[in-house]
Amino acid sequence: MNHNSVAGNENNHTAAHVHRDDVGAKLGMWLFLFTEVLLFGGMFLAYAVYRYQYPDQFRIAAMELNTGIGTLNTVILLTSSLTVALSIAAIQKKNKFLSILMLSLTVVFALMFMVNKYFEWMAKIDHGIFPGSEELLGRPNGQILFFGLYYVMTGLHGLHVFIGVIVLLFMLYFLIKNDITPDNYTKLENAGLYWHLVDLIWIFLFPLFYLIQ
């Protein structure tokens, strides 16, 4: 890839010449995603170690999670991944309206996900299960760890969803303002990549927390 890779670097040298490199921008985004993968990787490692140490307690604690809500959220997130992909495809095919529609749907799904998550957490907290609570501290260590990880990992994932919503809203604004066009939509693609990553992480979180027997 080395020879054509400098194609964008032609001999145009005004003082503030703008250099556009779509592949470079995407490369940068992927590199950023790797850091996210490693960030969550560290937590998955902690999860793996503790699940290895307390397999039975993890199973018992996981029974208390609501598989129904978990599955629903999985479906929502997968669908939002679809809509963001469709939004990019639409702008590629010069269909601005469809692109805006799909992107808005993505935001709606993301919000639905967060609302569900909120109710799920609240239900747990109402039952007195939250870090440092008497109810939880009275339980065996494995369960304390399970719920600790549950809150931290889904919480951090939720934070990513939240940031994702903000990013998507910006993209929506750009789309409407014609900053994202059929010739220049790398921003949208990168936002999509981020959103898919959020989905990817959930694909692993879901079975690890909600589907332990």
Added chain:
Amino acid sequence: MENKKHIIGYNAYIIVWLSLLALTAITVSVAGIHLGDYTLLIAMFIAAIKSALVINIFMHIKFDEPIFKVFLALSGLTLLIIFVLTFFDFIYR
């Protein structure tokens, strides 16, 4: 900019989405069966298929520059190494 863009059609995305939903249904129902240690294995296997679909099609990596794939493999490999070496401690403790 003469990056040739590979454009995926709407249908392909929808097919992928349907397969992802189907895999979700499978993984949820398999979790209900008592398979002992295999439960985790199967769940992770399905999750791996799902993420492969997302990465290849939704995230477009199949059609991007090959170097992206190399990098992805690299970070995956690093993660694998970290897991394996850490478990040398915990398994033999």
Added chain:
Amino acid sequence: MANGAVAIEEKNFYQQSTNKYSGILSWLLTTDHKRIGLMYLYTISFFFIVGVIIGILMRLELIAPGKTIMDAQTYNTLFTLHGVIMIFLFIVPGLPAIFGNFFLPIQIGARDVAFPRLNLLSYYVYVAGAILVFISLFLPGGPIDTGWTFYIPYSVRSSTNVSMAIFAAFVLGFSSILTGINFVTTVHRLRAPGMTFFKMPLFVWATYATAWIQIIATPVIGITILLVIIERAFGVGIFDPALGGDPILYQHLFWIYSHPAVYIMILPAMGVVSEIIPTFARRTIFGYKAIAMSSLAIAFVGYLVWAHHMFTSGMSDTARWIFSLLTFIVALPSGVKVFNWVATMYKGSIDPQTPFLWVMSFIVLFSIGGLTGLVLGSLATDVHLHDTYFVVAHFHYVMFGGTGTIFFAALHYWFPKMFGRMYFKKPANIAVLLFFIGFNMLYFTKFIMGYMGMPRRYYDYLPQFATLQEISTVGSWILALAIFIMLGNLIYSLRKGPKAGPNPWGGVTLEWHIPSPPPMENFKEIPTVTHEPYDFSQLKEMKNES
């Protein structure tokens, strides 16, 4: 040489701004990689001096047994701060952020990095992190006292401002990641025509490998630190043994980053060495590909060895011998480099200028540091030496004798290019000599004390160590004097130094083809690269270039 040959009246990057502002704002809001590099230089040098002063105070406390100038808690705070500042604010960002920023784009024939605005952002993220460190000193609760490793469970229990201080480390890590992303993208996307991967200067190779570690390793410390903060704030049991957590898991996660981070610190230094030696030996580098590949190899092997920091922490025996075995592998690529450097000098026509002298002192100090690393890497000896001064000595030989020395070497090597002026050579050379003497007095004594059983991080010691501690403290003064002379000389030369031509050393990498200081976008026309990176036959044509 081609002194004064550049008669073209072209504005350099000091005179021309990337934005519409002039004066201070043209610097604070600049997206020019050279200006950002210089801003890093000033900021990082400031923290380096703060770190040095703290170090000298610690040494002063240790000049005699018992209390001399401070109490124990202050001492704990100081050694933590010394570590945090030197590691997170100086060595980790030092070479890549300053010289990587300034020279990586030039050396590959680019006008800037791939994401100039992101580059500026990472500077400010760095500054924000630094400010957080300093805020944490003055908040109620008091400055952090856990040591720079923030080990659990003490870091969860300590009532000092641990959360704030380690959040600062998180922020600094973020800055490091952004720099890494920028450099990898730059190397892949912005190489000049003809600049294939195997024509890149070795500093670029080293910085590239470093950037990968920054990207892949830093997030692990990020999440680890975040978990500690969450644990402190909400009482979530992740590492705390009282809640079933495993403190050794914390150590794993911490070192999964912090060991590769050692290579973030040393790799760019090795890259600089590979630049300086060919230039002053007037000879192409020996084993170019081997050195380039060994950078990648070090980056990779760096991921396999982290737990050698934990031999006495209660890991399983299997893990201990596996990590001990893997640790020895690191010596291979490092050895490849050292042998190739020495081979490059063989039969070269050596011009012992200041940067070269720094490199010589590097090779000696780094070899001592590296070889004592093998002593610590082997299980049986480590059990005896762990957490003693031996580790402290090893660490400072590698980090300060390695990266620190090369930081100074790079400063002298590229000084004429960055500022268009030459420093005064005599005081510069005297500083190298004094540094070498002071350094060995300061740290070699610690090998001996460590071997005799003096534990690290202790405020007080038994009378039998008194003489050695005293020598060590005196060494710290000589070292400080050397740094003072060196920096004084450089600062004085900024204004009063003789004008330097575009190529005072007779180097051949791309930065020596352009005027000193470089013009705004480095190259009037993007060069087409035809030569190998260290092909000195081009010197003749370079004379006619301008």
